[in-house]
Amino acid sequence: MSMFEDIPVDVGIIYEGERIRGREMQVELGGPREDFKFELVQAKELDEIEDEKITIIGNDLPDIPEGTNVPFGMIIEVAGTEIEKDLEGVIERRLHEYVNFIEGFMHLNQRYDIQMRLSKKSYQKGFNTLKLFAKVLFRLYKSEMSFIEKMQITFITDPEKVKEYYDSAMELYESRDAKARGMSDDDVEVFYGCSLCQSFAPTHLCVITPQRYANCGAISWFDGKATAKVDPKGPVFEIPKGNIIDSLTGEYDGVNRVIREKSLGEIERVQLYTGFGYPHTSCGCFEGCAFYIPEVDAYGVVHRNYRDKTVNGLDFVTISDLTAGGRQVDGFHGLSIEYMRSPRFMQADGGWDRVVWMPEDIMDRIKEYMPQEIAPKIATEKTVSSMDELKTWLREKKHPIVDTWKPEEEKKPVPVAQPQQQVMQQQMPMAGFTVPSLELPASALPMVGLPQGMKIKIILKNAKIRAEKVIIRAEKE
Numbered sequence: 248m249s250m251f252e253d254i255p256v257d258v259g260i261i262y263e264g265e266r267i268r269g270r271e272m273q274v275e276l277g278g279p280r281e282d283f284k285f286e287l288v289q290a291k292e293l294d295e296i297e298d299e300k301i302t303i304i305g306n307d308l309p310d311i312p313e314g315t316n317v318p319f320g321m322i323i324e325v326a327g328t329e330i331e332k333d334l335e336g337v338i339e340r341r342l343h344e345y346v347n348f349i350e351g352f353m354h355l356n357q358r359y360d361i362q363m364r365l366s367k368k369s370y371q372k373g374f375n376t377l378k379l380f381a382k383v384l385f386r387l388y389k390s391e392m393s394f395i396e397k398m399q400i401t402f403i404t405d406p407e408k409v410k411e412y413y414d415s416a417m418e419l420y421e422s423r424d425a426k427a428r429g430m431s432d433d434d435v436e437v438f439y440g441c442s443l444c445q446s447f448a449p450t451h452l453c454v455i456t457p458q459r460y461a462n463c464g465a466i467s468w469f470d471g472k473a474t475a476k477v478d479p480k481g482p483v484f485e486i487p488k489g490n491i492i493d494s495l496t497g498e499y500d501g502v503n504r505v506i507r508e509k510s511l512g513e514i515e516r517v518q519l520y521t522g523f524g525y526p527h528t529s530c531g532c533f534e535g536c537a538f539y540i541p542e543v544d545a546y547g548v549v550h551r552n553y554r555d556k557t558v559n560g561l562d563f564v565t566i567s568d569l570t571a572g573g574r575q576v577d578g579f580h581g582l583s584i585e586y587m588r589s590p591r592f593m594q595a596d597g598g599w600d601r602v603v604w605m606p607e608d609i610m611d612r613i614k615e616y617m618p619q620e621i622a623p624k625i626a627t628e629k630t631v632s633s634m635d636e637l638k639t640w641l642r643e644k645k646h647p648i649v650d651t652w653k654p655e656e657e658k659k660p661v662p663v664a665q666p667q668q669q670v671m672q673q674q675m676p677m678a679g680f681t682v683p684s685l686e687l688p689a690s691a692l693p694m695v696g697l698p699q700g701m702k703i704k705i706i707l708k709n710a711k712i713r714a715e716k717v718i719i720r721a722e723k724e
């Protein structure tokens with residue numbers, strides 16, 4: 248008998264990656280239109296929890312008008328003899344996987360950025376109360392993370408209450424994040440890897456270090472350490488960092504070895520503190536992106552909740568599409584907000600001296616961790632609205648990047664993939680190359696069952712062709 252026999256919709260890994268469009272949705276919990284939303288896991292003592300208790304503060308699903316969105320909070324309390332505070336982050340992050348296992352339920356992002364949608368189809372099939380949602384989570388968590396002995400869930404849809412709990416959730420996230428501040432990557436022998444997002448981006452692996460927080464902003468080095476201990480076969484594991492290859496870019500031979508293995512040879516090297524060369528890959532769950540602006544030879548940074556166009560005319564969705572997918576794309580770099588508080592933030596590219604634009608609300612969140620002299624020189628959407636205004640601003644404020652501009656460099660920026668070029672690069676293997684013809688000797692044709700004189704066509708499907716170098720030469724007719 249299936250563990251979910253009494254649940255009116257199917258539950259399984261095949262539903263991961265299912266997308267629910269606006270017109271198909273019964274309800275959206277949180278999402279970009281809501282200012283207040285969060286998911287939070289809290290570790291408790293065994294006697295503080297009533298196992299499998301479900302509390303709903305506010306409306307349950309039938310009382311929410313079809314096709315609308317609501318502010319949403321979800322507090323999961325867990326207890327077990329092996330459970331410690333440092334496990335909260337990883338237990339919380341597993342929600343992304345488990346909610347997506349439910350047929351017709353979609354979960355995006357994390358912490359205070361969550362967006363969940365339930366489809367009309369699943370609602371009509373009978374998945375029509377948050378109590379069923381909680382039941383599925385109890386069973387998935389307890390079967391996959393056996394160290395969870397007791398668990399209770401509180402859902403909040405009452406707007407006033409969500410707001411009230413949101414403030415305390417933000418304080419708890421901040422105290423988790425603060426724990427690793429002050430530690431250095433040089434102080435530890437082991438980093439942690441997370442492969443949770445490989446179901447969406449098979450070549451992506453997060454390398455979590457004290458000074459480079461996971462891209463999603465949900466897992467710290469301490470969280471990785473606690474999880475690898477209680478769940479050594481799980482998606483979060485130890486990476487012995489090995490010998491340092493380059494301390495400026497953050498390249499280690501142990502990290503490269505694990506990356507090669509986990510990406511099945513697709514990614515050979517990773518340099519942790521740069522957006523060029525061999526940058527850390529990005530799955531798509533990043534909190535923000537650094538994007539190179541060739542006209543000023545510097546970076547802008549944008550976060551997921553920024554809805555307008557950035558200073559170079561691209562919005563977050565476009566920049567995110569160029570960054571995501573487990574690839575290494577020069578000048579497009581997925582990151583967490585916490586990494587922006589790190590002294591290693593993009594250190595190989597010039598660190599903060601190479602950043603020229605960001606939305607004002609991120610600036611407010613991280614200002615105290617930025618070098619004090621640079622903060623007033625970085626533009627925001629409130630101070631400039633075009634590239635020309637940006638250049639003028641940088642000159643007027645004497646931003647350090649201006650000293651690196653030479654007249655010809657202003658006209659000739661470092662070439663990086665722009666949206667149009669990116670599309671071309673992806674299409675090239677199909678449209679741009681001719682595979683040399685392959686001829687079988689005539690004597691072989693009877694062996695493959697073909698009469699002499701008949702041609703054969705060999706189609707290589709999903710073939711991967713690697714080349715050390717591509718040489719393009721003009722040839723006379």
Ligand code: SF4
Pocket residue numbers: 340441442443444445452453461462463464465466530532533
């Ligand atoms: S973004 Fe990275 S750390 Fe976060 S869940 Fe995905 S793989 Fe893990």
